Amino acid sequence: xxxxxxxxxxxxxxxxxxxxxxxxxxxxxxxxxxxxxxxxxxxxxxxxxxxxxxxxxxxxxxxxxxxxxxxxxxxxxxxxxxxxxxxxxxxxxxxxxxxxxxxxxxxxxxxxxxxxxxxxxxxxxxxxxxxxxxxxxxxxxxxxxxxxxxxxxxxxxxxxxxxxxxxxxxxxxxxxxxxxxxxxxxxxxxxxxxxxxxxxxxxxxxxxxxxxxxxxxxxxxxxxxxxxxxxxxxxxxxxxxxxxxxxxxxxxxxxxxxxxxxxxxxxxxxxxxxxxxxxxxx
Amino acid sequence: xxxxxxxxxxxxxxxxxxxxxxxxxxxxxxxxxxxxxxxxxxxxxxxxxxxxxxxxxxxxxxxxxxxxxxxxxxxxxxxxxxxxxxxxxxxxxxxxxxxxxxxxxxxxxxxxxxxxxxxxxxxxxxxxxxxxxxxxxxxxxxxxxxxxxxxxxxxxxxxxxxxxxxxxxxxxxxxxxxxxxxxxxxxxxxxxxxxxxxxxxxxxxxxxxxxxxxxxxxxxxxxxxxxxxxxxxxxxxxxxxxxxxxxxxxxxxxxxxxxxxxxxxxxxxxxxxxxxxxxxxxxxxxxxxxxxxxxxxxxxxxx
Numbered sequence: 015x016x017x018x019x020x021x022x023x024x025x026x027x028x029x030x031x032x033x034x035x036x037x038x039x040x041x042x043x044x045x046x047x048x049x050x051x052x053x054x055x056x057x058x059x060x061x062x063x064x065x066x067x068x069x070x071x072x073x074x075x076x077x078x079x080x081x082x083x084x085x086x087x088x089x090x091x092x093x094x095x096x097x098x099x100x101x102x103x104x105x106x107x108x109x110x111x112x113x114x115x116x117x118x119x120x121x122x123x124x125x126x127x128x129x130x131x132x133x134x135x136x137x138x139x140x141x142x143x144x145x146x147x148x149x150x151x152x153x154x155x156x157x158x159x160x161x162x163x164x165x166x167x168x169x170x171x172x173x174x175x176x177x178x179x180x181x182x183x184x185x186x187x188x189x190x191x192x193x194x195x196x197x198x199x200x201x202x203x204x205x206x207x208x209x210x211x212x213x214x215x216x217x218x219x220x221x222x223x224x225x226x227x228x229x230x231x232x233x234x235x236x237x238x239x240x241x242x243x244x245x246x247x248x249x250x251x252x253x254x255x256x257x258x259x260x261x262x263x264x265x266x267x268x269x270x271x272x273x274x275x276x277x278x279x280x281x282x283x284x285x286x287x288x289x290x291x292x293x294x295x296x
Numbered sequence: 297x298x299x300x301x302x303x304x305x306x307x308x309x310x311x312x313x314x315x316x317x318x319x320x321x322x323x324x325x326x327x328x329x330x331x332x333x334x335x336x337x338x339x340x341x342x343x344x345x346x347x348x349x350x351x352x353x354x355x356x357x358x359x360x361x362x363x364x365x366x367x368x369x370x371x372x373x374x375x376x377x378x379x380x381x382x383x384x385x386x387x388x389x390x391x392x393x394x395x396x397x398x399x400x401x402x403x404x405x406x407x408x409x410x411x412x413x414x415x416x417x418x419x420x421x422x423x424x425x426x427x428x429x430x431x432x433x434x435x436x437x438x439x440x441x442x443x444x445x446x447x448x449x450x451x452x453x454x455x456x457x458x459x460x461x462x463x464x465x466x467x468x469x470x471x472x473x474x475x476x477x478x479x480x481x482x483x484x485x486x487x488x489x490x491x492x493x494x495x496x497x498x499x500x501x502x503x504x505x506x507x508x509x510x511x512x513x514x515x516x517x518x519x520x521x522x523x524x525x526x527x528x529x530x531x532x533x534x535x536x537x538x539x540x541x542x543x544x545x546x547x548x549x550x551x552x553x554x555x556x557x558x559x560x561x562x563x564x565x566x567x568x569x570x571x572x573x574x575x576x577x578x579x580x581x582x583x584x585x586x587x588x589x590x591x592x593x594x595x596x597x598x599x
Contacts, residue, residue, distance in 0.1 A: 040590060045523045046418060047492050047569070124414035124568070127488020127543070135490075135526075144417035 023054040033111040052135035064103035074243035090165030092202030093225030115155040150190040167223035173203035189253030193246035198274035201239030300359035303366030307469035354396040370434040382437040400456040403445035412568035419573040432561035458513040467498030483531040487540040491569035496521025497587035507581040520574035521585035533593030
């Protein structure tokens with residue numbers, strides 16, 4: 015009845031799946047509920063967006079740890095979490111060997127049928143500190159957007175302006191001794207410019223906001239995007255430092271991300287004006 | 297060693313009894329139900345743990361180890377009955393253990409007390425609070441019994457108390473919550489949700505209980521077998537047909553169309569996972585499961 019897995023999964027995905035750092039059992043399941051089958055289909059979907067729709071280019075992939083834990087921390091933008099999907103895709107399609115990265119999904123999505131099931135099957139777990147700590151202790155990569163829904167829902171007029179960063183991620187990084195890899199995602203704000211929040215609609219579906227772009231449909235435009243990864247940052251401590259110390263560390267991460275954003279926007283302008291970029295990964 | 301097993305007539309309790317008997321222990325049992333073909337050297341007293349003759353079993357035979365397995369679920373009894381057996385029964389058994397000089401007591405509980413919730417972490421550790429008390433009212437008496445049993449750890453430190461929270465059991469005994477869910481040809485699921493299910497083989501559970509005694513464990517421990525798998529895979533693996541039901545229709549569909557009856561609170565347990573971290577128990581006892589998910593499901597399908 016259903017087409018075979020191999021028929022609906024792209025060749026690049028099929029070739030890369032076996033090199034992924036996940037311990038799949040005979041049912042193709044990993045202990046955190048990632049299914050090889052679902053991941054293959056998900057990556058095939060992302061591939062179209064990554065390679066053709068957003069034509070994503072990555073800079074600084076060498077800063078991603080080859081093995082072991084790491085916390086990727088960056089800016090959130092674009093109404094729907096397409097940036098998260100492109101980060102996941104970049105580590106799968108542009109990194110050799112590929113690595114899986116776990117996102118920390120907003121808790122409200124757990125109540126949505128199909129959405130929650132798919133998030134869980136591809137390793138995007140609800141954003142709980144327990145999950146973050148466990149995954150990092152297990153040597154996995156974690157993707158964190160400290161702005162959370164605040165960043166995702168920001169209006170076009172505030173584009174690339176980092177909103178308030180929580181400190182929870184830094185305490186977990188300190189507690190688990192995990193390096194923080196800052197990144198900037200450029201292009202998301204232009205691809206999906208939010209001009210208005212439909213509050214009533216958001217309440218009905220149980221979401222914190224509902225983005226409305228000028229063309230009404232909350233779906234990003236096919237504009238090019240770039241990801242800039244920065245050098246890993248190591249912070250001393252065990253996670254029990256006073257708030258002011260942790261806030262200081264968070265500010266350091268935030269300022270590096272701001273720097274990456276500024277540089278990234280300059281590169282973005284160059285790319286849009288047709289200049290040839292020297293450093294992109296394929 | 298003298299070992300007393302309450303609820304000895306349950307299929308899992310019998311397996312524990314026979315294993316301990318084979319190891320040369322002297323076995324006593326209390327149960328309301330008869331065990332007519334019990335081996336001659338297992339002494340079964342047909343009474344209720346809450347009745348006076350039960351106290352006399354403790355008084356006269358002075359067991360050194362008690363394994364408390366006389367608890368029941370919503371599949372077999374109503375709310376008032378469950379409260380009497382699960383909570384009051386547990387209280388009396390622990391009182392007797394203290395009063396009559398029992399050295400070690402094992403409470404065999406369930407992992408479902410952690411409760412399923414959209415914002416609960418995937419792997420539950422022993423220090424997680426039991427959410428089931430509100431998410432699944434039919435489990436409230438078992439939550440209370442579990443916590444009451446655990447309170448013996450500070451009330452009577454000289455009594456070695458182990459509270460085990462076992463994941464779902466599946467195997468030749470064909471008893472337990474999960475076996476009930478998989479009883480028919482069709483398994484109800486909620487459309488758009490496919491939670492991970494954590495289960496272990498009957499024999500592995502028996503082994504875990506015996507290791508708890510051998511290692512004289514004190515404390516609260518999660519006990520698990522192989523890593524969890526999605527409910528849809530579990531249904532397929534046991535030869536069942538998964539029937540996804542839209543959530544608003546769920547309460548009307550269960551108990552009909554060849555689907556097992558489930559109380560309304562069970563919807564959450566079919567929607568979200570309850571998965572436990574059993575590392576502490578493995579570290580304390582060296583326990584390793586012998587049956588993987590494939591063997592368990594195939595055994596259940598063909599059994």
